[in-house]
Amino acid sequence: MTVHTAKTVVLDIANNYGGDWVELRSVDFYLNGELIPIGIEGIRFCGASDYYEDNLPECAFITSLPKVSWSEEAGFATDYAVENIRLVCTFMNPIEFDQIVINNGHYEGYGTIFGVRDVKIYTALVAFDHDSDLVYGEPITDSKLIFDGTFREHVEGDVEDPETLILLGDSTDSGPDIPIALAQAFYACTITGTENNLSDLVVPISSFRSRRRSGSPSYLQVVVPGLDRYDDIVLRxxxxVVINMTYSMGEVIISQGEIARVNMGTVNYQKSSQSGSITLSGSKQTTYTSGKTVPLSNVTWSSFNSGTLRVGLAVPDLDLNPGDTVAVGGLSFTAELITTTVSISANGTITSGMEISGL
Structure with a gap:
C-alpha cells in the first residue's frame, strides 16, 4: 500500500444520505496496521465550512472519542448544511499513513441517513490556519487527491461500523485492459425457451438484483418495464432467467459475459392507470470450481466487521465468481457472497454496484 504524508488532510463532502444535516463519527489513520493516536494536543488547526457547536470539526479526528452511543462531542456534524462542506485538519507535525478507516454518522444507532456520502480527500504539505481555507472545492496548494468515492451508510445499530477506504493508487487493475472511463456497460435479460420448445426471449430491464453463492442457492429478481411481454414470459x-453484461466502445465489444442465471420462479405484475411492470424472481444452486485470483479495480469502499470483509465496486466485475480469491489494496480474501444491483432509467442512465463479502 502507498504511504501518504500529510501536514493537512482535507475532506470535501458533497452530500449525505438524507436529512437536515451531515454527521461523520470518526476519521482514523493507520500505518502498517497500527492506529495513529491523535489527541487535541496533536492538532494545530481544525475547521469546517459549517459545524454544530457540540460537534466540532476536531471531534472527527481525536481517536480517543467513542464511536458508539451519544454523538454530541463525539463526532463532527454540521449545523443544518447538507452539501458542499469542507472539513480540514492540520496536524502539529506531519503524519504518515497507508490506510484511512472511517465510521460514518449515527446517533445511538439511529439517524444513519445523516452520514456522509460522496467525498473527496486530499493531503497537503501546507498548514491551514484560518477560515478562508474552508471553502468547498477551492484549489489546495501542494495537495494530492487520495480518495474520490462514496462512504458507506452506517449500519442500523449502536455499534462500531468501520469502513477501510480504498485510497487512490492502492487498487490494481484486473483482466483485460478495459478503459472504464471510455467504455459503456450494457445489460440484457434472456429467458431461455428450449425447455418449453420455444425460442429464447429477450426482455427489457428497468432493474435487477442478484445474490450469488457457491454451493448454495443463488437468487435473482428482475423488473421488466411495461406489460407487453407478460404472455410471452409465462409461456416459458x-x-x-439469464443476465448478460457487455462492455463496449462504440461498436467494438471489449468484454462480455454472464453475471447471473437462475431457474424461472415467480412471475408477478403490477399495473396502475399510468404504467405497469413485471417482476421475475428465481433461484438456482450452482457450484463454482475455478478458484482463481481476481485483482479488483473500481473499488469505492471496503469494511471489516465481525470477521467479514466487504468490498464495493462501482460496476460489476465480469471475471469474479463465488469461491474466487479477491485481491485489493494489499489484502486478499475468498468471495463468499456476491451481490449485484443495477437500475436503468427510462432515458438509459445506468446506476450499478457490486458488493463482495467473505473471509
Whole structure:
C-alpha cells in the first residue's frame, strides 16, 4: 500500500444520505496496521465550512472519542448544511499513513441517513490556519487527491461500523485492459425457451438484483418495464432467467459475459392507470470450481466487521465468481457472497454496484 504524508488532510463532502444535516463519527489513520493516536494536543488547526457547536470539526479526528452511543462531542456534524462542506485538519507535525478507516454518522444507532456520502480527500504539505481555507472545492496548494468515492451508510445499530477506504493508487487493475472511463456497460435479460420448445426471449430491464453463492442457492429478481411481454414470459415457466453484461466502445465489444442465471420462479405484475411492470424472481444452486485470483479495480469502499470483509465496486466485475480469491489494496480474501444491483432509467442512465463479502 502507498504511504501518504500529510501536514493537512482535507475532506470535501458533497452530500449525505438524507436529512437536515451531515454527521461523520470518526476519521482514523493507520500505518502498517497500527492506529495513529491523535489527541487535541496533536492538532494545530481544525475547521469546517459549517459545524454544530457540540460537534466540532476536531471531534472527527481525536481517536480517543467513542464511536458508539451519544454523538454530541463525539463526532463532527454540521449545523443544518447538507452539501458542499469542507472539513480540514492540520496536524502539529506531519503524519504518515497507508490506510484511512472511517465510521460514518449515527446517533445511538439511529439517524444513519445523516452520514456522509460522496467525498473527496486530499493531503497537503501546507498548514491551514484560518477560515478562508474552508471553502468547498477551492484549489489546495501542494495537495494530492487520495480518495474520490462514496462512504458507506452506517449500519442500523449502536455499534462500531468501520469502513477501510480504498485510497487512490492502492487498487490494481484486473483482466483485460478495459478503459472504464471510455467504455459503456450494457445489460440484457434472456429467458431461455428450449425447455418449453420455444425460442429464447429477450426482455427489457428497468432493474435487477442478484445474490450469488457457491454451493448454495443463488437468487435473482428482475423488473421488466411495461406489460407487453407478460404472455410471452409465462409461456416459458421451465426456462432460465439469464443476465448478460457487455462492455463496449462504440461498436467494438471489449468484454462480455454472464453475471447471473437462475431457474424461472415467480412471475408477478403490477399495473396502475399510468404504467405497469413485471417482476421475475428465481433461484438456482450452482457450484463454482475455478478458484482463481481476481485483482479488483473500481473499488469505492471496503469494511471489516465481525470477521467479514466487504468490498464495493462501482460496476460489476465480469471475471469474479463465488469461491474466487479477491485481491485489493494489499489484502486478499475468498468471495463468499456476491451481490449485484443495477437500475436503468427510462432515458438509459445506468446506476450499478457490486458488493463482495467473505473471509
Amino acid at each position: 415457466p421451465a426456462g432460465d
